[in-house]
Amino acid sequence: MTKKLIKTEPQWREQLSDEQYRVTRQAGTEPAFSGIYVDHHDAGTYRCICCQNSLFSSEDKFDSGCGWPSFSSRLEKAAITQYPDFSHGMNRTEVRCQHCDAHLGHVFEDGPEPSGLRYCINSVAIDFNAKD
Numbered sequence: 001m002t003k004k005l006i007k008t009e010p011q012w013r014e015q016l017s018d019e020q021y022r023v024t025r026q027a028g029t030e031p032a033f034s035g036i037y038v039d040h041h042d043a044g045t046y047r048c049i050c051c052q053n054s055l056f057s058s059e060d061k062f063d064s065g066c067g068w069p070s071f072s073s074r075l076e077k078a079a080i081t082q083y084p085d086f087s088h089g090m091n092r093t094e095v096r097c098q099h100c101d102a103h104l105g106h107v108f109e110d111g112p113e114p115s116g117l118r119y120c121i122n123s124v125a126i127d128f129n130a131k132d
Contacts, residue, residue, distance in 0.1 A: 005051050005100040010101070016050065020124045024050055024102035027087075027094070028122075032067025035123020040069070044130040046121075051100040055079050055126065056119065068089055068119075069126070071119040072111045082107065096120060 007015075012025050022028040037046070046056040046069070056071040064070035074080050078098055085094040085106065092106045104125045111118030 004096075007100075012059055014049070016122055017124075023122045023124050024104075025116055027103040029105075029126050030068075030122045032123060035068060037069040037121075037123040037126065037128065038067065039063075040128065042128065044073070044118060044128055046126045046128055048097040048102055048104070049125055049127050050102040052099060052127065053099040055096050055104070056121070057095065058131075062112060066118070066122070068120045069123055070111070071121065072115045072117055072128060074119060080104070095121075 009025075013021055018026065019030065023030060041058070041061075042060040043058045045054050045058070047054050054075050057075055060071045062070055062072060073119045080095050081098050083094045083096065085092045092108070095104045095107050096102060097104060102125060105119065105121040108120060111117055
């Protein structure tokens with residue numbers, strides 16, 4: 001298991017844009033259909049914007065129509081942690097980067113087979129690395 005990345009609030013604020021900080025460090029959400037990766041279809045890997053931990057493959061990205069990048073699977077089980085989220089009067093499962101605890105979005109059980117999962121992820125919480 002990799003050691004957790006821990007930074008102070010000022011360190012995160014210096015590294016991240018205001019929107020990235022609001023989403024990843026304060027569990028915010030970007031507006032639907034506003035993110036740069038909603039209609040992104042290049043081959044590569046999506047990484048955590050805070051620590052560059054590899055999270056999702058473009059091979060598992062699909063158009064769910066929800067307004068956020070959606071993935072049917074994560075790269076590695078250990079890359080993401082899940083937590084119950086009862087905020088805003090809803091019962092959801094929040095997903096966070098295992099390495100730095102950044103809020104990424106939520107996972108739902110309405111995705112395509114074989115996983116049946118839809119990882120609904122904020123574009124500002126991830127970065128893209130193209131395949132060579």
